[in-house]
Amino acid sequence: MSTTAVDRILFGAAYYDEYMPDLEQSDGLDADARADRDMAMMKAAGINVIRIAESTWSTCEPQPGEFDFSHVDRALDAAHRAGIDVIVGTPTYAVPAWLVHMHPDVLAVTPNGPGSYGARQIMDIVNPAYRFYGERVIRRLIAHVAAHPAVIGYQVDNETKYYDSVSHDMQTLFIKYLRKKFHDDLDELNRRLGLDYWSNRVDSWEDFPDVTGSINQSLRGEFDRFRRDQVARFLAWQADIVREYARDDQFITQNFDYEWRGYSYGVQPAVDHFKAARGVDITGVDIYHPAADELTGKEIAFGGDMARSTKDGANYLVIETEAQGQHGWLPFPGQLRLQAYSHLASGADSVMYWHWHSIHHSYETYWKGLISHDLEPNPTYEEAGVFGREIAADGVGDRLIHLKKRNRVAIMVSNESLSALEWFRIETGFPDGVGINYNDVVRRIYDALFELNVECDFVPVDAGVERLGRYAMVIAPALYCAPQETIDDLRAYVRDGGHAVATMRSFVTDDEVTVWHDRAPHDLTDVFGMSYNQFTRPKGRVGVAFADGMLGEDVAAGGAAVGDAVRAEALIELLKVTPKAGTEVLARYDHYAWKDYAAVTRHAFGDQGGWGEWIGTMLDASTMRAVLREAVVASGIASDAGVAAAMSLAGTVTVRRGENAAGESVTYLLNYSPEPVRVPSPVAGTVLVGGGRVATDGSAVDDPSAGPAVGTALQAGEEIVVGPWNLVVIAG
Numbered sequence: 001m002s003t004t005a006v007d008r009i010l011f012g013a014a015y016y017d018e019y020m021p022d023l024e025q026s027d028g029l030d031a032d033a034r035a036d037r038d039m040a041m042m043k044a045a046g047i048n049v050i051r052i053a054e055s056t057w058s059t060c061e062p063q064p065g066e067f068d069f070s071h072v073d074r075a076l077d078a079a080h081r082a083g084i085d086v087i088v089g090t091p092t093y094a095v096p097a098w099l100v101h102m103h104p105d106v107l108a109v110t111p112n113g114p115g116s117y118g119a120r121q122i123m124d125i126v127n128p129a130y131r132f133y134g135e136r137v138i139r140r141l142i143a144h145v146a147a148h149p150a151v152i153g154y155q156v157d158n159e160t161k162y163y164d165s166v167s168h169d170m171q172t173l174f175i176k177y178l179r180k181k182f183h184d185d186l187d188e189l190n191r192r193l194g195l196d197y198w199s200n201r202v203d204s205w206e207d208f209p210d211v212t213g214s215i216n217q218s219l220r221g222e223f224d225r226f227r228r229d230q231v232a233r234f235l236a237w238q239a240d241i242v243r244e245y246a247r248d249d250q251f252i253t254q255n256f257d258y259e260w261r262g263y264s265y266g267v268q269p270a271v272d273h274f275k276a277a278r279g280v281d282i283t284g285v286d287i288y289h290p291a292a293d294e295l296t297g298k299e300i301a302f303g304g305d306m307a308r309s310t311k312d313g314a315n316y317l318v319i320e321t322e323a324q325g326q327h328g329w330l331p332f333p334g335q336l337r338l339q340a341y342s343h344l345a346s347g348a349d350s351v352m353y354w355h356w357h358s359i360h361h362s363y364e365t366y367w368k369g370l371i372s373h374d375l376e377p378n379p380t381y382e383e384a385g386v387f388g389r390e391i392a393a394d395g396v397g398d399r400l401i402h403l404k405k406r407n408r409v410a411i412m413v414s415n416e417s418l419s420a421l422e423w424f425r426i427e428t429g430f431p432d433g434v435g436i437n438y439n440d441v442v443r444r445i446y447d448a449l450f451e452l453n454v455e456c457d458f459v460p461v462d463a464g465v466e467r468l469g470r471y472a473m474v475i476a477p478a479l480y481c482a483p484q485e486t487i488d489d490l491r492a493y494v495r496d497g498g499h500a501v502a503t504m505r506s507f508v509t510d511d512e513v514t515v516w517h518d519r520a521p522h523d524l525t526d527v528f529g530m531s532y533n534q535f536t537r538p539k540g541r542v543g544v545a546f547a548d549g550m551l552g553e554d555v556a557a558g559g560a561a562v563g564d565a566v567r568a569e570a571l572i573e574l575l576k577v578t579p580k581a582g583t584e585v586l587a588r589y590d591h592y593a594w595k596d597y598a599a600v601t602r603h604a605f606g607d608q609g610g611w612g613e614w615i616g617t618m619l620d621a622s623t624m625r626a627v628l629r630e631a632v633v634a635s636g637i638a639s640d641a642g643v644a645a646a647m648s649l650a651g652t653v654t655v656r657r658g659e660n661a662a663g664e665s666v667t668y669l670l671n672y673s674p675e676p677v678r679v680p681s682p683v684a685g686t687v688l689v690g691g692g693r694v695a696t697d698g699s700a701v702d703d704p705s706a707g708p709a710v711g712t713a714l715q716a717g718e719e720i721v722v723g724p725w726n727l728v729v730i731a732g
Helices: 031-044 070-082 097-102 128-145 168-181 186-193 217-243 273-279 298-310 335-345 379-392 415-423 438-452 484-495 621-634 641-648
Strands: 010-014 049-052 085-089 151-155 251-256 264-266 282-287 316-322 348-354 409-413 456-460 473-476 499-503 543-546 565-573 584-590 598-604 611-615 617-619 654-659 665-671 677-680 685-689 692-694 700-702 719-722 726-731
Touching: 010 379, 031 070, 049 070, 049 348, 070 085, 070 128, 085 128, 097 128, 128 217, 168 217, 186 217, 217 251, 217 273, 217 415, 251 273, 251 316, 264 298, 264 438, 273 298, 282 298, 298 316, 298 335, 298 438, 298 456, 316 335, 335 348, 335 379, 335 654, 335 665, 335 726, 409 415, 409 438, 415 438, 438 617, 438 621, 473 484, 473 621, 484 499, 499 621, 543 598, 565 584, 611 621, 617 621, 621 641, 641 654, 665 685, 665 719, 719 726
Parallel strands: 010 049, 010 348, 049 085, 085 151, 151 251, 251 282, 282 316, 316 348, 409 456, 409 473, 473 499, 499 611
Antiparallel strands: 543 565, 543 584, 565 617, 584 598, 598 611, 654 665, 665 726, 677 719, 685 726, 692 700
């Protein structure tokens, strides 16, 4: 039985002895001495963990059945001598050339055709040959390292997805899945997936077509769901193998990632993180984000909140984040430290960089690590040491680890909705890539809450009424696909006093992407007190006029305006308020053709104070923030003193809160700006982190103007300073 928690904040980097240059001629260091020098530099920076081996199959097994773990051993032994822990990765996400030569079918066939060897993550994860050789290298590696005293855990694979595989193996297994799901009844399959359209009907299992060219999103969505399930099964399969060798004091994790837009952005299309996380002990994640003048903290918080939610609030590991990173990501002085604490503020129990040294060859030559190509200290490395030494100090790291959240708001997310809205795009209804997608709506909601200092969790679409009942507000952004059970649970949630907020394109279909044929929103018209059966694109000319007092001072002038109203974006649903239902119209469309329709409504439902609010269009960022602020107040969440204090600082400093293992409240005040801010302390307590700044050379400088000194006792409401790109942490 492996462990499900770490015993200290892990701070480290990926380390690949295999990638290091030969320094014997230049510096007179053999490989062992060079590794010792690396570990000494890490130790000086407070680094206490490295992760190894996860992308080095061809080095571990240079020919079939011939194993060479000398690089692994060198890293393990050097780390152990330095008192640094090690996480060993299974090396399966980058296949060796000999395997592809022997079994070309291990490469994933995608809609673009057969794969070619070279890149990572190009394999078909269900291919039998890949599984056979993958299992063999996993067993040999883990058996080799499991007893080593430096090894504290394992990472199974890396950033695992289904890699858009449409291979023969994947589709053969998919047909078997369909036959089981539909009980071998082709008539039932055709009926439920609507395959009569355009002669897509299948009347013999032997005639089942290649799904690559399907125009039916019910079938396509089912295939996507099946492939996501294969990812979860693949990771559980690897974890089960590792557990045969792992000690009880070791853990198993995985490095999940998110939709990529040059950085971590939204819900991952190719993995259901909630399901996939079940196979590992601790959720691991990589989080990359804009930096320099574009650092906002939003991506750090989003990735952390999602990772924490995959195991219903359990702490998680940041397996990868940026050090120097790509061009344009070099952090300003103070930002690397601020970013590290930002991860902890979301409930992370680790911060690990990709990677230790900057690689001298190949694709990631300029995805730079903590140290540059000269392998010498630099300001980024020095600043990492500031953080590493701070959290290692008595009374700091042990009071920041295992932060628990008690958030009152949850966002419901759905991979099925994401997949469906790539096909039925929000603006056009067709798979043309035009306009916003599902993750844009999710992030518009999430970013608004972040800017309000209202922290939230994520819940899956099948969360269940008991889990929903823990929250005062549940928000469903563009929840296009919702099974009947979800509809029933949301109805019960509101009836029992919950507050549900839904946006356009929610509750449109069941989980097989069949559009409900009753009044929209399906089975919830009485909950939301409205219905609609028409919608259209506003094309930039439709305004949204809000009731007096709805928006406060939150909406900025400028591009959002259409006359005296803010602009509707992407799509407008023409909401018809149910007669005599007592529905409150919070906003109407400001357009001569659509002025009789509501745009935002709220309706009381049940006798426990619950209500449903519907946002029938995409609102610009500042307007969405104002609408959600009003909803948070109306739900009673803002009556909590802690929430109110945090919200009062919105727009000035970011507030993240939680409770540590000792039962103390821990409050992070994070300043993502180049200017100092003065704010009243939202809590009483003692300063754990503060009173200093990071100089240009990466060193720590005591500076009272950057914030109150460590150990300072603060009263609630006492004015404090938080310096540029800086933070203050208070334990109460």
